[in-house]
Amino acid sequence: MKDTTRHQGKRRQLVQILKDKGITNSLVLKAIGKIPRHFFMDSSFEHHAYQDKAFPIAADQTISQPYTVAFQSELLEIEKGHNVLEIGTGSGYQTAVLCELGGKVYSIERQQELYKKTKLFLTKLGYRPRYLSFGDGYKGLPEYAPFDSIIVTAGAPYVPKPLLAQLKIGGKLVIPVGDDPQIMHRYIRTSATSFEKKEYGEFRFVPLLEDKN
Secondary structure, X not given: OOOOHHHHHHHHHHHHHHHHOXXXXXXXXXXXXXXXXXXXXXXXXXXXXXXXXXXXXXXXXXXXXXXXXXXXXXXXXXXXXXXXXXXOOOOOHHHHHHHHOOOEEEEXXXXXXXXXXXXXXXXXXXXXXXXXXXXXXXXXXXXXXXXXXXXXXXXXXXXXXXXXXXXXXXXXXEEEEOOOOEEEXXXXXXXXXXXXXXXXXXXXXXXXXXXXX
């Protein structure tokens, strides 16, 4: 697959749509404008890749709507060199955005099919997350904690305590919570034992899978 001038033009249009919807972070908009989203999707969806919509990928998962990717990324307020944990690698599109923002990205994927495919694919595109893991996102990655930012890219029925525990003081957890739809939450760790919580409206995600074994 190629990244043509037509694709690049469609990305510029997408960036304008996101601006019109209220995304203001210039680095987030630049990342969305740079990354060839059509590479992360089945070729049958290529002509729709720059619509502001979610689309199916392998293992009954989806690539998130660009607005959702931008909205969550903006809430994280990532700075270059920040340690960022992503729960739900999926297609790798959000992972690529986090890398473009300068984050040192650690990512967990629950679906083995996606984990294997995306790990190879991100490397092929030149993205080098610090660590990609096949495992249970509810547990996080305590061995690499604490994190400046944690982003959950699937709908969680509740906020996993291990994720809150793995935040630095001042760190941010952005997570959609609930059944369908979910409410976007941001938690900022203000001390060893306290968190500031804010809600940001309704979104729709596939469920966050838990290891039941």
